Amino acid sequence: QKEVEQNSGPLSVPEGAIASLNCTYSDRGSQSFFWYRQYSGKSPELIMSIYSNGDKEDGRFTAQLNKASQYVSLLIRDSQPSDSATYLCAVKSDYKLSFGAGTTVTVRA
Amino acid sequence: EAGVAQSPRYKIIEKRQSVAFWCNPISGHATLYWYQQILGQGPKLLIQFQNNGVVDDSQLPKDRFSAERLKGVDSTLKIQPAKLEDSAVYLCASSLKPGPSSGQYFGPGTRLTVT
Numbered sequence: 123q124k125e126v127e128q129n130s131g132p133l134s135v136p137e138g139a140i141a142s143l144n145c146t147y148s149d150r151g152s153q154s155f156f157w158y159r160q161y162s163g164k165s166p167e168l169i170m171s172i173y174s175n176g177d178k179e180d181g182r183f184t185a186q187l188n189k190a191s192q193y194v195s196l197l198i199r200d201s202q203p204s205d206s207a208t209y210l211c212a213v214k215s216d217y218k219l220s221f222g223a224g225t226t227v228t229v230r231a
Numbered sequence: 232e233a234g235v236a237q238s239p240r241y242k243i244i245e246k247r248q249s250v251a252f253w254c255n256p257i258s259g260h261a262t263l264y265w266y267q268q269i270l271g272q273g274p275k276l277l278i279q280f281q282n283n284g285v286v287d288d289s290q291l292p293k294d295r296f297s298a299e300r301l302k303g304v305d306s307t308l309k310i311q312p313a314k315l316e317d318s319a320v321y322l323c324a325s326s327l328k329p330g331p332s333s334g335q336y337f338g339p340g341t342r343l344t345v346t
Binding site for chain 1: 287334
């Protein structure tokens with residue numbers, strides 16, 4: 123069983139719509155959860171972090187965490203073509219950060 | 232604030248040759264990480280340093296990979312001898328501290344091609 127699992131996509135959404143990305147993790151003791159954005163040929167960029175159950179909003183991004191279900195999600199509202207990228211879910215346990223394989227998002231104009 | 236610096240950006244070598252990568256973390260960041268990212272996969276941690284000590288190297292192929300962080304700042308990652316399956320992007324990241332709430336910031340990476 124993979125430590126962090128994501129749907130690989132691609133996820134195609136029209137401009138202005140909401141993109142919804144999901145991530146599940148196996149270690150129930152995980153403490154911190156991160157979303158990274160990675161443009162093609164570039165390195166990952168930290169866009170969101172969440173540590174407690176519930177929602178956390180930052181601009182057009184909302185991260186949601188449910189520790190009981192071992193589930194974390196990212197919503198991108200009012201999607202723009204510049205949001206087209208691969209989104210990596212990362213989960214920290216015992217100071218080790220484990221990444222999912224990423225979900226590729228394409229925002230079509 | 233300057234980000235994480237890495238060099239070289241690209242490297243092409245033949246199998247069985249050796250190669251070294253360099254990383255300079257964000258100033259003041261005590262924790263430094265080396266990741267390997269194969270195309271289509273998420274980054275995989277190779278080694279984590281806290282200052283100049285190793286915290287985790289459980290996924291480092293120690294028969295061919297080595298890393299050091301002298302003086303707790305810069306770090307080098309070496310592969311000797313390289314294999315075809317080592318073709319990947321090698322990412323260096325740093326964080327202020329190793330704790331659960333500290334996010335990691337990545338450098339631009341070194342794209343290695345082994346032929």
